[in-house]
Amino acid sequence: MGLGFLLLPLLAVIGAVSGASPAPKSSKRSAGGGSIYDHLRQYGLPIGILPKGITKYSLDDTKGEFRVFLPQPCHAKFENQVRYDFNVSGTLSFGRIADLSGVSAQELFLWFPVKGIRVDVPSSGLIYFDVGVVDKQFSLSLFESPPDCTALDPSDPSSSDLKLKLKVTNEPQDVGERSELKAAS
Secondary structure, eight states, X not given: OHHHHHHHHHHHHHHHHHHHXXXXXXXXXXXXXXXXXXXXXXXXXXXXXXXXXXXXXXXXXXXXXXXXXXXXXXXXXXXXXXEEEEEEEEEEETTEEEEEEEEEEXXXXXXXXXXXXXXXXXXXTEEEEEOSSSEEEEEGGGGSSOOOOEEOOTTOGGGSOOOOEEEEEEEEOSSSEEEEEEEEO
């Protein structure tokens, strides 16, 4: 009885100390901590801003920094084409993604990097893609579910940034000599 009398308070103290300081949770999450789409919802963003096919992701809850990994670069169709690289990263805060990289949007025949995405007022039904000098406005309903993402065809010149290598040639012409710019293949 004397030993039990001493152990009981000791066990109570140990329990109180261990209960007062639980093991710290990791701020990094991956597929085991819910899906990236769940986190987008928690940040007030539509899940369709990221495509289907994400193989894994990481998220630092303290900073909001995330990175998603796709098996291959791909494109999805909304009102315009949107292209996703192997890795897409950015910083989440409520209703927005800043410092976005790995996403480009097509306007006419040109591709522009998307630097950020924001939903100002969800009831407005609008989402904005920051493509540098302007914000491209879309209907929020386009992003209700993750889009299918079609693999980019490496042989298609429109699937990569068109970069021409220019070569200056000096070829004699019938009417004097002049320089000419030619696209190198």
